[in-house]
Amino acid sequence: MRAKVHVFLKPGVLDVQGKAVENALHGLGWAGVEGVRVGRTIEFDLTSADAAAAEAEVKLMCEKLLANTVIESYRVELA
Amino acid sequence: MKAAVIVFPGSNCDRDCKVAIERSTGAAVEMVWHAETALPSGLDLIVLPGGFSYGDYLRCGAMAALSPVMTEVKAAAARGVATVGICNGFQVLCEAGMLPGALLRNEQLKYVCKAVDLEVANAQTRFTAGYGDRRQVTMTVGNGEGNFFADAETLARIEGEGQVVFRYVNNPNGSTDAIAGIVNGAGNVLGLMPHPDRAFEVELGSADGAILFQSALASA
Numbered sequence: 001m002r003a004k005v006h007v008f009l010k011p012g013v014l015d016v017q018g019k020a021v022e023n024a025l026h027g028l029g030w031a032g033v034e035g036v037r038v039g040r041t042i043e044f045d046l047t048s049a050d051a052a053a054a055e056a057e058v059k060l061m062c063e064k065l066l067a068n069t070v071i072e073s074y075r076v077e078l079a
Numbered sequence: 080m081k082a083a084v085i086v087f088p089g090s091n092c093d094r095d096c097k098v099a100i101e102r103s104t105g106a107a108v109e110m111v112w113h114a115e116t117a118l119p120s121g122l123d124l125i126v127l128p129g130g131f132s133y134g135d136y137l138r139c140g141a142m143a144a145l146s147p148v149m150t151e152v153k154a155a156a157a158r159g160v161a162t163v164g165i166c167n168g169f170q171v172l173c174e175a176g177m178l179p180g181a182l183l184r185n186e187q188l189k190y191v192c193k194a195v196d197l198e199v200a201n202a203q204t205r206f207t208a209g210y211g212d213r214r215q216v217t218m219t220v221g222n223g224e225g226n227f228f229a230d231a232e233t234l235a236r237i238e239g240e241g242q243v244v245f246r247y248v249n250n251p252n253g254s255t256d257a258i259a260g261i262v263n264g265a266g267n268v269l270g271l272m273p274h275p276d277r278a279f280e281v282e283l284g285s286a287d288g289a290i291l292f293q294s295a296l297a298s299a
Contacts, residue, residue, distance in 0.1 A: 009183075014253070017091055017182050065145065068174065070181045073230060078231060 001046045003058050004077040007067045008039035042066055046078075054078055080107035080295050082205040085152065087113045088114075089142045092129035092165065092276055099276040100126065103289030108260075113146035123299035124161045125152055127168030129274060139182060139224050140170030149175055160267045160293045161205060166222055169260070169270035178263055178270045179237060180229035183223075186253025190223040194246040194284055195273060201241045204262055205298035206269045209290040216287035218273035220251060220259075225272040227254040227261075236247055236267050238262055245271055261272070269295075 009015045015037050020038035048054040058076045067074040082100050086093045097108045102150055109119050113132075118125070133142035143149070145251075149171075156177060158164045164172035172178045185191060196217050199210050210216060229237065234255060245260035260271030275288025 014183065014186065014226075016188050016253075020188055034291055065137070065141065068141065068181055069232070070173070070179075071183065 001048060001051070002079050003044055003054065004079070005042045005058060005062060005066050006039060006075045006077070007042065007062075007072050008037050008072055010073050011013055013071050021048075025027055051078055080104060080123050081119065081121050082106045082108045082126065082194070082296070083119055083122050084108060084126045084128055085111050085113060085126070085148055087130070087132035087146060088170075089132045089134055090130035090167070092274065095276040096128045096165070099279040100124070100292050103279045103292045105149060106296055108240065109243050110146060110199070113143065115148045116151065118148070118151045118155055121189055122155060122160055124163070124295050125155060127152070127164040127171050128276070129166030129168060129241075131226070132167055132171065135224075136175065137283075140167060140172075140174040143167075143171045145172035147199050149211060153177060153205045155160055155200065156263075156268050159265070159267050160228065161299055163291075163295060164219075164268075164270040165274055165276060166225070166272055169272055170224065172268060172270045175267050177259075179233045179242075179259060179293050180227055182224050182272070183201065183226040183228045183253075184224050185222070185226050185251075186227045190221070191225070191251045192219075192221040193217050193251070194278075195251055195275060196258075198246045198248055200243045201242070201247045201262075203235065204244055204269070206262070206291055206295050207244060209294035210287075211215075215248065217285040218288055219277040219284070221277075222272055225252045225254065227258040227272070240264065245273065
């Protein structure tokens, strides 16, 4: 099973990197771009075959290390 | 008097901290590698130095906060040992849950390296008592992710409880409420982005950092 964890700054937490990318896109002529957020994706394999157990494990990993829930939210995909 | 400086892979102000503490207080300073599972006995002060622990991978301080030695640092802090996190050390303390909030990338996306004037927002802490009636001190900052953030509820709590210890006179990085340093609820764990270890003698432009180390040890 392959896990993908998407981590983004929470809405309302200033994403200066996203702002810079947004400004650059505007500079290239894409005036209609708004609300750019830059996050990260962390991917890994899991030996577990039990999807529910795997999801619980990955969420625990997010809480302990992969995300800082003071400022970030995360989304887990398993496939 | 005895102090320890914790050394993580990628710490780069560990020696600065050792020299700063030794010269400003005369305390014996031991360097403690992050993989240690015990701290030296009888410590009066623990310092988490600046740098780029674990290359700032994932998030600044995230990996260092999970180092084996941090279990001992947490236990010592819980016993009341004065603990100071400077710059990356502040990020580690936040990541370890020993201080509230987090440090975001600087508002203007620039690494800021300069001397800054700080307001001593709380002179009653064990780290700032030595400043007496002085309400402004000068130290140096050097950071790319020093933009302090806490949610509204946390912010109201730390402001209300007098946990904000230092504020920038001219906010260099967009920190909420110009916060440069905070203490925990018990008052024995301090995190600050400015470097007292780069301001411990007049030849460095300021000796105000020496007073912080002296206060920390005088209260031990």
